[in-house]
Amino acid sequence: MAGTRLEASRKGPLLYGTFAQERGVHSFSLDLLDDIDRFLDLIDDERDIRAAIVTARGKVFNLGTDKTQIESGLRDFVQFRRYLDRFNDTMDRLERAPVPTIAAVNGLTRAGGIEIVLACDVTVIAKSARIGDVHSAQFAIPAGGSTQRLPRRIGLPRAKDLIWSGRFLDAAEAVEWGLCHALADDDALLQTAEALAATYIDKPRQCLFESKSLINRSVTMAPADGIELEKQQFLHYVQNYPYVRDAFEAFQASRKPAEARA
Known part of the structure; x- marks a missing residue:
């Protein structure tokens, strides 16, 4: 396996x-972006998926664009622009994913690593992990969304x-700054992320998507x-999804609503 890949696996919903x-350490390449796009295809295609968790093996979450990609980009700025367009298209698609996305940050995270964290909805971070943008330490500026998403987060x-x-x-x-949502013991990171996801996945997928799309659009719209x-x-939602009426009636009758698969 050359370079970092994203391995997809299911655990119920x-x-x-x-x-x-x-x-080596986890970093971004065109191959990894292909993997993320396939991961997002699974979310789109498999309607019983209710939430997604992005994490990593080892002691590093992700350190940003692979050095080989940067070196070739600095020699060919047309190619570099194509790579940056592709990276940002994938992050935009992740941000718009129709289910809640949780970044489970297991270790050192910087540059493109923080940019994928910011494209996820919420983040759980292991106590030993560290996270930063770090572009300026190399006399560079962000190009994958940090200047736009980070101010909205913190x-x-x-x-x-x-x-x-x-x-x-x-x-x-x-966590104190609001960059990450919850703190976890190193050996309980995934359990903490799953516990957080469990508070979401008992709702209909369409319910989660409708509210997510409204929340995401709120930062670009006047309140009115x-x-x-x-x-x-x-x-539109209550007219088109009959389980909303059943859930209301169930609440009034102190019973559980029927399972909604949409």
Whole structure:
């Protein structure tokens, strides 16, 4: 196995994507982006998937673009632009995935690694892990979404500080800043991510998708426009998915609603 690949596996309604390779540290290449796209194809095609967890083997989550890709890109900027377009298209697609996505950060994470974390909905981080943007430490700037997603996750001043300083946050600080959602013992990272996912996957997939799409769009819309869209989407949803009425009646009758597969 040359370079980092994403291995997909199922655990009931959960889909796992795990960074893996035989030697070296996890990094991005065109092959890895192909794997992520296939992973997202599975989410689109298999309607019983309710959530996805992205993690890695070993002590590194992901350190960003492979050095060979960077070296070739610095010699050929047309090729570099194609790679950056492809990377960002894949991150955009991950951000729009129709189920909740959880990054389970097991170790050192920087550059493209933080950019895939930011494209996921929520993040669980192991206590020994460290995370940062780090581009400026190499006199570079982000090109995979950090300048856009990081301020929306942690606010403008902290995003500027993290990008300008080029430093890493330890796991506790990452949670305190809101970059990560939950802190986990190293040997309980996946169990913590699964426990978080369990609070989502008992809902209908369409319910999760409808609310996710509205939340994602909220950062680009005026509040009044967003509320109007929310009302329209709500009415469309309740009219087209009969299990909403059953769930309401079940709540009134103190019973469990019928299982909704949509």
